[in-house]
Amino acid sequence: MLGTFTLDSAAFVVVMHLPRHGRSRLAQVLGRFTLLDVDFAASGIRMEPNHVYVVPESENVTICEGRLMFEGYGPTPRGSRNIDHFLTSLAREYGPNAIGVVLSGASEDGTAGLAAIREAGGSTFVQSAETALFAHMPQSAAPAADFQLDPGALGRRLMTLLVNKKS
Numbered sequence: 226m227l228g229t230f231t232l233d234s235a236a237f238v239v240v241m242h243l244p245r246h247g248r249s250r251l252a253q254v255l256g257r258f259t260l261l262d263v264d265f266a267a268s269g270i271r272m273e274p275n276h277v278y279v280v281p282e283s284e285n286v287t288i289c290e291g292r293l294m295f296e297g298y299g300p301t302p303r304g305s306r307n308i309d310h311f312l313t314s315l316a317r318e319y320g321p322n323a324i325g326v327v328l329s330g331a332s333e334d335g336t337a338g339l340a341a342i343r344e345a346g347g348s349t350f351v352q353s354a355e356t357a358l359f360a361h362m363p364q365s366a367a368p369a370a371d372f373q374l375d376p377g378a379l380g381r382r383l384m385t386l387l388v389n390k391k392s
């Protein structure tokens with residue numbers, strides 16, 4: 226999905242569900258398939274265009290004044306899950322310029338966050354359930370999605386949206 230992205234006005238943040246004790250190799254894997262700089266995120270880092278920030282396993286993260294802020298592991302202050310928590314903060318921070326994407330997963334996390342982005346006038350994407358290894362998250366979030374697409378089409382549509390927002 227990120228393979229051909231090079232856009233000076235966008236940064237990408239990847240928030241995942243993984244056990245706290247496990248270590249993901251997602252940053253290294255993504256780095257092989259995109260021209261963007263891919264790094265593990267750190268609390269307080271200012272997001273830069275043409276970067277992908279991979280949030281450590283199940284870390285609760287928000288965005289404030291263009292910076293990623295970690296809030297620790299476990300239940301969030303409002304009891305939401307880490308993806309909903311991040312997407313909701315993204316909606317507050319960027320309003321109609323926020324873009325949320327929910328991919329394969331086995332929970333309902335992301336559904337409320339996409340709804341918040343859509344309510345703020347932003348754009349929302351969901352991987353089509355038939356292409357997801359775990360379809361529950363995409364199926365749950367589908368009612369809040371502007372677009373439900375396979376990963377390749379989702380990436381192309383997202384790039385088109387970002388190019389149009391930039392012009």
